[in-house]
Amino acid sequence: MERVFDIELKELRDKLIYMSQIGEKMIDISLRGLVERDKELAKQVFECEQEINKLHIEVDELCIRLLALRQPIAADLRLITAAMKINSELERIGDQSVNISENTAIYLEHPPLKPLIDIPRMVDITKEMVIDSITAFVNEDVGLARSVLKRDDDVDNLNYQIFRELLTYMLSDATAIHRALCLILISQNIERIADHATNICEDVVFMTLGKDIRHHMEKQ
Amino acid sequence: MERVFDIELKELRDKLIYMSQIGEKMIDISLRGLVERDKELAKQVFECEQEINKLHIEVDELCIRLLALRQPIAADLRLITAAMKINSELERIGDQSVNISENTAIYLEHPPLKPLIDIPRMVDITKEMVIDSITAFVNEDVGLARSVLKRDDDVDNLNYQIFRELLTYMLSDATAIHRALCLILISQNIERIADHATNICEDVVFMTLGKDIRHHMEKQ
Structure with a gap:
């Protein structure tokens, strides 16, 4: 028979999966705004942010409740503390997507700087990292978590x-300066999203193996 | 008579205070490197990072131990979960100071861009925010925490x-482009440190009042 606690832990995992799906959607839409030069798309990103922020608070409350009652x-303890940290990382992935949309809005005030260079490619890798980090968490898959850590490089x-x-x-x-600067900021926003996925995977390894791989204390 | 648990909680607070002092020192030294054009100072920042990373792991382990044993x-539960989050924020304040030093190293390859504009002033406000955020945590001072939140604007x-x-x-x-770009990145690093101090203060308010003020759910 399933423990009530197991059902609660499933609820916790499901909420984090849902948050990561919203995060993924936010990354997608914010990039589309840039590629399609559609500033209206930013609104959808801001709406998603409301949703992710709401979940952020709910997950924190759920974790505190589970720690107190169970x-x-x-x-189990490592899972819940990992969930609290992953919760913050996902919320910040949402923040960075909002930043991409805000920087895009300024970029779109100018004529396009012909190529978007490797930004779409960078977004593809980063989005995969976010998806895989949550899959690694749910399945306690250390191998997958480690592969995300490698991709951060x-x-x-x-x-x-x-x-x-x-x-x-x-x-x-000189006419490219302001536009190029916007793209540099956007590229940095994406890089920070990849950092958050990396942080999630470090938490997953710690949760699963009870071993701290942060701060390069172990060769990956 | 003092509970053993109280002594352990004091150890936890002391470790976070010490981390924040290292963080403050890192901010100081990284700014000095920029102002005095001394790239050797970066080494001290990197050394401090090792120290703050070590503490980051220690504090996490202490929190998990206290949750399991006590x-x-x-x-008390809110204090420990707040400490886990504050721990991550402090470690990232260290990361950002390292980023300042790295961006400074590139900046120093060029002749100085005459003024450093408002960067030293921004650092002063930010450093105060970090110090005050930890004081607010230790003294459970909601008023001080709220004053930090205001300064983030x-x-x-x-x-x-x-x-x-x-x-x-x-x-x-055009000869100013690369140098100015370095300063923009440094200014962003500082802004992120202020964000971390803000996150700490939100945790302090939640810990103290059991009330979540994140995501503007409450007017400050």
């Missing part, structure tokens, strides 16, 4: 390349 | 002004 130990490298490329544009054409 | 409820405004001013430099002088 007095969990060992694996790819995103960092892309961010650096994008920065160099946009700097070159700025130096060769 | 099975706290009510105020000042930092956001300064960040925006600095951005506009540096953009103007870039537009009028």
